[in-house]
Amino acid sequence: xxxxxxxxxxxxxxxxxxxxxxxxxxxxxxxxxxxxxxxxxxxxxxxxxxxxxxxxxxxxxxxxxxxxxxxxxxxxxxxxxxxxxxxxxxxxxxxxxxxxxxxxxxxxxxxxxxxxxxxxxxxxxxxxxxxxxxxxxxxxxxxxxxxxxxxxxxxxxxxxxxxxxxxxxxxxxxxxxxxxxxxxxxxxxxxxxxxxxxxxxxxxxxxxxxxxxxxxxxxxxxxxxxxxxxxxxxxxxxxxxxxxxxxxxxxxxxxxxxxxxxxxxxxxxxxxxxxxxxxxxxxxxxxxxxxxxxxxxxxxx
Numbered sequence: 001x002x003x004x005x006x007x008x009x010x011x012x013x014x015x016x017x018x019x020x021x022x023x024x025x026x027x028x029x030x031x032x033x034x035x036x037x038x039x040x041x042x043x044x045x046x047x048x049x050x051x052x053x054x055x056x057x058x059x060x061x062x063x064x065x066x067x068x069x070x071x072x073x074x075x076x077x078x079x080x081x082x083x084x085x086x087x088x089x090x091x092x093x094x095x096x097x098x099x100x101x102x103x104x105x106x107x108x109x110x111x112x113x114x115x116x117x118x119x120x121x122x123x124x125x126x127x128x129x130x131x132x133x134x135x136x137x138x139x140x141x142x143x144x145x146x147x148x149x150x151x152x153x154x155x156x157x158x159x160x161x162x163x164x165x166x167x168x169x170x171x172x173x174x175x176x177x178x179x180x181x182x183x184x185x186x187x188x189x190x191x192x193x194x195x196x197x198x199x200x201x202x203x204x205x206x207x208x209x210x211x212x213x214x215x216x217x218x219x220x221x222x223x224x225x226x227x228x229x230x231x232x233x234x235x236x237x238x239x240x241x242x243x244x245x246x247x248x249x250x251x252x253x254x255x256x257x258x259x260x261x262x263x264x265x266x267x268x269x270x271x272x273x274x275x276x277x278x279x280x281x282x283x284x285x286x287x288x289x290x291x292x293x294x295x296x297x298x299x300x301x
Contacts, residue, residue, distance in 0.1 A: 001032075002032040002033070002034045003021075003024065003032065003033050003034070003073050003074065003206070004034045004035075004036050004071070004072040004073045004074075005017050005020065005021055005033060005034070005035050005036065005072060005073070005074050005075075005076055006036045006038055006063045006064075006066040006067055006071070006072035006074065006075045006076070007035060007036070007037060007038065007063060007075070007076050007077075008037070008038060008039075008040055008059065008063060009037040009038070009039070010145040010146075011145065011146070011147065011171060012078075012145065012146055012167050012170060012171060013076075013078075014035070015170050015171065016076050016077075016078065016170070016195055017035055017076040018035075019096075019097075019195065020074075020076050020096060020195065020197055020213070021033040021035070023096060023213045024209065024210075024212075024213060027212055027213065036066055036071055036072040038062050038063045038066050039062065040058060040059045040060065040061065040062045040063060041058045041059075041061065041062065042058035042059040057081075057082075057083045058081075059077070059078070059081040060075075060077050060081050060082055060083070063075045063076075063077065064087055064090055064198060067090060067198060067199065067200060068087070068089050068090065068200070073199060073200075073203065073206050074093070074197055074198065074199045074206060074210065075090075075197070075198045075199075076195065076196070076197055077195070077196045077197075077198070078191070078192075078194075078195070078196070079095060079098075079190075079191030079192070079193075079194035079195065079196035079222055080164070080188075080189040080190060080191040080192040080193075080194070081191075082191060082196055082226075084190075084226050084227075084229040084230035085230060086198070089200060089201055089202075090198045090199070090200060090201060091198065091199065091200075091201040091207065092196060092197075092198055093197055093198060093199045093206075093207050093210035093211065093214070094196075094197040094210040094211060094213050094214035094219075095194050095195065095196055095197070095214060095215060095218050095219040095222050096195055096197065096213040096214060096215055096218075097194070097195055097215060097218065098193045098194040098195075098215075098218045098221075098222070099165075099166035099169055099170065099193040099194075100165045100166050100169065100180075100193055101164075101165075101166065101183070101188045101192040101193035101194075101243055102164075102165045102180050102181055102182070102183060102186075102188060102192075102193075103126060103162055103163070103164060103165060103180075103181050103186050103188060103192075104162070104163055104164070104165040104168060104177035104178075104179060104180045104181065105119075105160045105161070105162055105177070105178055105179040105181065106149075106150055106153060106160060106161050106162075106163060106168075106176050106177060106178060107153055107158065107159050107160030107161060107178060108159045108160045108178065109160075109178050109179035110130075110133065110134065110160075110179050110181065110185075111179075113134065113137055113159055113160065114159075115136040115137070116136065116137065116138065117137045117138070117159040117160070118137065118138050118139070118140055118157070118158050118159050118160075119137055119138070119139050119140070119158060119159065119160050119161065119162065120139075120140050120141070120142035120149070120152065120153060120156060120158035120160070120161040120162070121139060121142050121161065121162040122141055122142050122143045123162070123189075124237075124238075124239045124260055125187075125189055125239040125240060125241050125258075126162045126186065127139050127239070127260075127262065128239035128258040128259065128260060128261065128262040128265070129185070129186045129187065129239065129241070129256070129258065129262060129265065130162070130186065130262070131261060131262030131263075132258070132262040132263070132265045133185055133186075135262070137159075140156065140158060142156075142158070142161055142162075146163055146167050146168065146171055146173065147171075149161050149163060150163075150173070150176060160178070160179075164188075164189075164192055164193065165177055165180050165193075166192065166193040183243050183254065186241075187241035187242065187243055187254060187255075187256045187267075188241055188242075188243050189241055190222075190225040190226060190228065190229045190240075190241065190242050191222050191225055191226065192243075194218060194222050196222075197210055197213075217246045218246070220244075220246055220251060220275050221244035221245070221246040221251060221275075222244070223275035223276070223279070224242075224244045224251050224253050224275035224276075224278045224279045225242040225243065225244050225253065225279065226279065227275055227276045227277075227278070227279025227280055227283075228240075228242045228253065228255050228278075228279035228280070228282045228283045229242070229279075229283075230279070231279060231280045231282075231283035231284065232257070232283050232286075232287070237299065238257055238258065238259065238260065238292075238295055238296065238299055239256075239257070239258040239259075239260065239262075240255070240256060240257050240258070241255070241256045242254065242255040242256070242279075242282065244275075244278070249273045250271060250272075250273065251271065251272060251273065251274075251275060251278045252269065252270075252271045253269065253270050253271070253278050253279065253282050254267070254268075254269050255267070255268050255269075255270070255282040255283070255286060256268075256286075257286045257287075257290075257292045257295065258295075259295055259298075259299075260299070264291075264295060266286050266290045266291065266292055266295075267286075268282050268285045268286050268289075268290065269282075270282040270285065
């Protein structure tokens with residue numbers, strides 16, 4: 001039977017889906033692959049800020065629905081686009097690889113931006129952390145696929161734009177990066193750089209095949225990051241980020257929660273063996289130990 005892979009239709013999404021398909025073929029798990037291209041809410045609305053039209057999930061819900069409806073067998077996503085809770089009927093079957101999780105500037109490097117320089121980004125996470133680093137620069141909206149964002153940098157007159165470095169690498173555009181930012185300065189989005197593959201929870205044959213391409217260590221790290229996001233709660237629209245380092249059984253998670261204007265940036269580092277416990281502990285330390293709960297209350301008033 002043909003394995004049907006649901007994905008968005010952007011060049012990056014196609015690359016990711018084809019990467020997963022090629023790995024399954026190389027392992028002899030599939031011979032015939034078909035791609036099912038889906039338009040998501042995030043693709044249809046290229047102007048609104050992501051946190052306004054739904055935040056996480058705007059690039060995944062329709063792709064997931066294609067699998068739930070039986071139009072596809074698996075869904076391939078950028079792990080950073082996935083909400084922390086998997087929809088009923090699906091399972092996160094594999095996280096096969098993770099590229100460089102850092103963010104990059106295209107244009108003028110951060111240290112060389114003059115006072116009043118403009119940075120294009122549609123991410124509140126990036127904006128808050130960069131504002132904390134450089135309160136003297138300004139920010140403007142930026143949406144679209146990688147190629148569109150690089151083009152808009154020139155069209156809209158931004159001095160720099162922020163993108164995921166992994167996306168540039170995967171599209172052969174790494175040379176466009178003028179500044180790859182240290183996570184100590186700009187902590188990535190949960191799951192950034194990782195691929196995520198879902199299938200129906202009751203599809204045991206497909207689940208078994210996908211497990212052959214799963215990287216257990218990477219999966220544990222991303223699971224800790226996702227547990228952090230889940231513990232923050234679905235109603236949290238504040239800038240947040242997390243990045244896990246895994247060495248054997250040990251997981252070290254750096255996590256962040258910030259105010260929208262970047263004037264308050266809370267950080268924590270938690271170590272342990274259980275991805276769920278590490279992620280939950282990090283979230284609770286930020287919320288209860290470092291004052292994050294007050295930030296949430298201020299945001300809702």
